[in-house]
Amino acid sequence: MTDALSQDTALPSPGAPLALDSAFPRREAREKVTGAARYAAEHTPPDCAYAWPVPATVARGRVTALHTADVLALPGVLAVLTHTDAPRLGPSDDPTLALLQDDRVPHRGWYVALAVADSLESARAAADALRVEYDTDEHDVRLTADHPRLYTPEEANGGHPAVRERGDFDAAFAAADVRVDATYTMPALHNHPMEPHASTAWWTDDGRLTVYDSSQGSATVRDTLAGLFNVPEDAVTVLSEHVGGGFGAKGTPRAQVVLAAMAARHTGRPVKLALPRHQLAAVVGHRAPTVQRVRLGASSDGVITALAHEVVTHTSTVREFVEQAAVPARTMYTSPNSRTTHRVVALDVPTPSWMRAPGEASGMYALESAMDELAAATGIDPVELRLRNEPAAEPDSGRPFSSRHLADCLREGARRFGWEGREARSGVRRAGDLLLGTGVASATYPVLVSPSTATAHADRDGSYTILVNATDIGTGARTVLAQIAAEVLGTRPDTVRVDIGRSTLPTAPLAGGSSGTASWGWAVHKACTALAGKLRAHSGELPAEGLSASADTEEEAGRESPYARHAFGAHFAEVQVDTVTGEVRVRRLLGVYAAGRILNPRTARSQFIGGMTMGIGMALTESSTMDAGFGDFAERDLAAYHVPSCADAPAIEAYWVEEDDPHLNPMGSKGIGEIGIVGTAAAVANAVHHAVGVRLRDLPLTPDRLLPHLATAPHAFPLAVSGK
Amino acid sequence: MPERGAPEIPVSLVSLRVNGTWLSLRLDNRTTLLDALREHLDLVGAKKGCDHGQCGACTVLVGGRRANSCLLLAVACDGSDVTTVEGLAEGERLHPVQEAFVAHDALQCGYCTPGQICSAVGMLAEAAEGHPSYATAPDRLAADSSPGQGAPEPFDALEIRERMSGNLCRCGAYPNIVDAIAEAARS
Numbered sequence: 037m038t039d040a041l042s043q044d045t046a047l048p049s050p051g052a053p054l055a056l057d058s059a060f061p062r063r064e065a066r067e068k069v070t071g072a073a074r075y076a077a078e079h080t081p082p083d084c085a086y087a088w089p090v091p092a093t094v095a096r097g098r099v100t101a102l103h104t105a106d107v108l109a110l111p112g113v114l115a116v117l118t119h120t121d122a123p124r125l126g127p128s129d130d131p132t133l134a135l136l137q138d139d140r141v142p143h144r145g146w147y148v149a150l151a152v153a154d155s156l157e158s159a160r161a162a163a164d165a166l167r168v169e170y171d172t173d174e175h176d177v178r179l180t181a182d183h184p185r186l187y188t189p190e191e192a193n194g195g196h197p198a199v200r201e202r203g204d205f206d207a208a209f210a211a212a213d214v215r216v217d218a219t220y221t222m223p224a225l226h227n228h229p230m231e232p233h234a235s236t237a238w239w240t241d242d243g244r245l246t247v248y249d250s251s252q253g254s255a256t257v258r259d260t261l262a263g264l265f266n267v268p269e270d271a272v273t274v275l276s277e278h279v280g281g282g283f284g285a286k287g288t289p290r291a292q293v294v295l296a297a298m299a300a301r302h303t304g305r306p307v308k309l310a311l312p313r314h315q316l317a318a319v320v321g322h323r324a325p326t327v328q329r330v331r332l333g334a335s336s337d338g339v340i341t342a343l344a345h346e347v348v349t350h351t352s353t354v355r356e357f358v359e360q361a362a363v364p365a366r367t368m369y370t371s372p373n374s375r376t377t378h379r380v381v382a383l384d385v386p387t388p389s390w391m392r393a394p395g396e397a398s399g400m401y402a403l404e405s406a407m408d409e410l411a412a413a414t415g416i417d418p419v420e421l422r423l424r425n426e427p428a429a430e431p432d433s434g435r436p437f438s439s440r441h442l443a444d445c446l447r448e449g450a451r452r453f454g455w456e457g458r459e460a461r462s463g464v465r466r467a468g469d470l471l472l473g474t475g476v477a478s479a480t481y482p483v484l485v486s487p488s489t490a491t492a493h494a495d496r497d498g499s500y501t502i503l504v505n506a507t508d509i510g511t512g513a514r515t516v517l518a519q520i521a522a523e524v525l526g527t528r529p530d531t532v533r534v535d536i537g538r539s540t541l542p543t544a545p546l547a548g549g550s551s552g553t554a555s556w557g558w559a560v561h562k563a564c565t566a567l568a569g570k571l572r573a574h575s576g577e578l579p580a581e582g583l584s585a586s587a588d589t590e591e592e593a594g595r596e597s598p599y600a601r602h603a604f605g606a607h608f609a610e611v612q613v614d615t616v617t618g619e620v621r622v623r624r625l626l627g628v629y630a631a632g633r634i635l636n637p638r639t640a641r642s643q644f645i646g647g648m649t650m651g652i653g654m655a656l657t658e659s660s661t662m663d664a665g666f667g668d669f670a671e672r673d674l675a676a677y678h679v680p681s682c683a684d685a686p687a688i689e690a691y692w693v694e695e696d697d698p699h700l701n702p703m704g705s706k707g708i709g710e711i712g713i714v715g716t717a718a719a720v721a722n723a724v725h726h727a728v729g730v731r732l733r734d735l736p737l738t739p740d741r742l743l744p745h746l747a748t749a750p751h752a753f754p755l756a757v758s759g760k
Numbered sequence: 761m762p763e764r765g766a767p768e769i770p771v772s773l774v775s776l777r778v779n780g781t782w783l784s785l786r787l788d789n790r791t792t793l794l795d796a797l798r799e800h801l802d803l804v805g806a807k808k809g810c811d812h813g814q815c816g817a818c819t820v821l822v823g824g825r826r827a828n829s830c831l832l833l834a835v836a837c838d839g840s841d842v843t844t845v846e847g848l849a850e851g852e853r854l855h856p857v858q859e860a861f862v863a864h865d866a867l868q869c870g871y872c873t874p875g876q877i878c879s880a881v882g883m884l885a886e887a888a889e890g891h892p893s894y895a896t897a898p899d900r901l902a903a904d905s906s907p908g909q910g911a912p913e914p915f916d917a918l919e920i921r922e923r924m925s926g927n928l929c930r931c932g933a934y935p936n937i938v939d940a941i942a943e944a945a946r947s
């Protein structure tokens with residue numbers, strides 16, 4: 037969509053020197069606060085039908101009977117699609133999209149049918165009424181560190197090698213002055229963007245498919261649908277104008293868009309499908325649970341001589357996904373002898389996928405907790421310990437860092453937080469029934485970038501239009517792209533329209549991997565540079581159709597860098613632990629980041645804070661239990677799966693250090709969408725250790741886990757009156 | 761087996777005053793107020809985040825009080841006065857809460873935003889009527905036990921966080937939401 041030109045006239049004042057670095061308000065704010073912004077399920081074409089999926093109610097087996105006739109007799113029901121009559125799909129490289137193609141049930145919640153009706157109410161009633169019979173097989177859904185079917189995959193998510201070894205870890209660890217050997221566990225976590233996955237789809241007589249989809253990247257959705265429905269790519273149009281969050285769960289096409297397109301083809305009507313919240317856990321991906329063993333060997337001065345990070349995780353039988361939790365240990369600290377490994381077992385569980393900072397968020401919880409244990413073991417302050425382990429080059433690759441200002445983040449964070457003079461002992465700060473503690477953890481996230489195309493257009497009236505199929509999932513993409521264009525064109529952002537969120541625009545990669553702004557912005561920068569050249573060469577009035585320039589960054593953005601490129605950060609947390617109830621509350625959370633040039637402080641700060649808030653959930657409340665007998669996640673909705681609420685988010689502050697890195701992209705930016713969550717859970721957990729004096733290594737840190745360690749607290753209220 | 765289409769869907773005629781205008785709708789008795797707004801009146805500002813009263817995205821004002829519209833059957837709201845986020849601005853002039861949300865960047869993806877805003881408008885009215893919250897200091901309660909005694913003092917971030925905790929924001933815009941509401945409360 038094209039945003040209004042008038043919206044960012046308020047800031048900064050006319051004549052402001054730079055379009056970048058300025059806190060322009062986000063362009064779609066007005067539409068979003070008035071309800072005018074439309075999301076994927078908020079388009080209702082004439083004669084629109086509604087679909088409701090039917091999830092499998094067994095953990096493994098085959099569908100043997102679907103009693104569709106009873107359901108078709110219900111009022112308003114148009115169709116019940118099943119594997120026997122749903123459209124046959126063409127190939128795709130994502131087997132989770134092979135929906136209603138056969139009778140196999142690979143996990144509970146896998147879709148076995150789709151009800152379509154005249155109304156939402158009738159569709160839901162039809163789905164509820166469908167009787168399905170199954171042949172049930174034994175299932176295995178329980179991840180254990182010694183599962184007999186664990187294997188070493190070829191690679192982990194992101195194309196990282198599953199195993200890396202440097203030096204001789206075993207010998208160095210055995211010889212170390214100080215050793216930490218600890219195992220940390222994390223449950224499965226769910227992205228739960230506030231907008232459930234939704235699509236509205238329709239086919240026209242000429243064989244063209246149009247869908248509004250809740251997606252982080254409509255180009256991939258278009259290409260995938262073209263393959264599945266065996267039509268040319270240009271016969272498919274995908275619109276994702278406003279997307280209600282994704283956090284990875286909308287990074288690639290998900291079930292809803294395939295089912296909506298199928299139902300639309302089957303019924304010949306437009307079909308709207310919004311997945312019910314409680315079905316999401318089974319079908320849109322989750323952060324896989326991990327069991328992480330970290331071993332650190334160090335000399336008595338705290339310098340690490342041996343580091344092992346060994347990760348065990350699960351995937352499904354449908355598709356392999358391996359949470360790359362051992363990967364950050366390849367970047368973070370001095371480690372002449374290192375072993376980082378991943379092993380995975382394919383269980384009868386839903387398929388895991390990306391959730392905000394996959395690998396980094398999970399892995400840094402374990403690594404940064406282990407660093408805290410090493411600090412305790414050596415008696416060195418946790419900030420100081422990290423400073424002593426700053427490597428000269430990236431340990432794993434040996435490549436120099438394009439920029440690395442972790443030390444500055446730690447020092448600046450310590451100063452702002454008031455870290456100096458921190459009580460070295462743990463479990464001693466008490467205020468009434470509360471125990472207080474502070475903790476620190478580092479953060480890192482790689483600099484990712486993908487090739488993109490973009491077009492810049494100059495109009496006669498002095499205004500500009502940028503066309504690029506970027507997606508705004510809440511980052512403020514329109515706003516920052518206008519700033520980038522304005523800076524290159526030497527104009528004010530309010531003279532630049534930005535048209536994004538539609539697959540018919542110049543092709544661009546997804547909003548994911550904290551790479552959106554770098555990827556799209558690079559192409560916008562290049563197109564605007566070319567346009568500026570054309571404008572300089574042009575004399576007199578512009579032609580009636582204006583002037584345009586297009587760019588493709590295939591070469592420069594696709595090129596491998598000789599540098600190790602990462603953003604870094606430091607998180608500081610203060611917590612209180614209630615010795616009566618066992619409840620942990622975060623009192624303060626402060627992050628300092630080194631993430632290249634910050635292009636828009638206002639929207640950047642929002643993203644940092646948002647990531648940190650999700651980190652609070654990861655530390656304290658978010659947990660999805662795989663019920664071994666039932667074979668499903670036990671916490672599937674927002675009543676059971678506790679994402680942080682307003683009262684859980686206290687004073688959260690985000691700052692950054694100036695970082696000038698010439699090895700990134702023309703804007704000099706690193707990604708900022710994910711690093712806020714990385715390290716937050718460890719900082720909180722380390723603060724809990726400092727408060728309580730007991731190391732709890734299993735997330736989340738819920739009252740039931742704390743209470744056994746608080747029972748002997750001097751003023752603890754008796755929790756139960758003993759009947760004995 | 762009954763013949764296809766034989767049973768009837770029970771429907772009712774429902775009168776609602778939505779954003780100041782009386783409307784008469786023929787609705788399936790199973791239709792929630794949220795779906796009536798979104799699917800029948802094209803008022804898509806009220807969002808569906810969970811459909812189960814767990815997230816607050818569907819918050820609208822019913823008779824001036826905030827309510828999760830996904831938990832209300834439209835037939836049961838017959839005769840009600842409903843205000844949605846679309847009804848808060850006066851023409852081009854935003855409601856002070858909307859204004860403050862823009863000014864404080866109190867949103868990211870924007871999906872929780874209409875619910876947050878309607879909730880804030882309702883919440884500020886509750887507070888102004890003297891309704892205490894869990895965060896209201898007990899001495900304040902003792903001094904002003906009768907309703908309608910004005911907002912708890914100080915009406916600080918703690919009060920706002922507590923009273924706004926029925927509206928989830930997965931993007932984590934909470935600190936900005938609190939700042940925005942505090943500003944709107946002052947104005």
Ligand code: FES
Pocket residue numbers: 807808809810811812813814815816817818819828829830831
């Ligand atoms: S949609 Fe009504 S509370 Fe979530």
Ligand code: FES
Pocket residue numbers: 230280281510866867868869870871872873928929930931932933
């Ligand atoms: S702004 Fe995205 S959920 Fe609140």
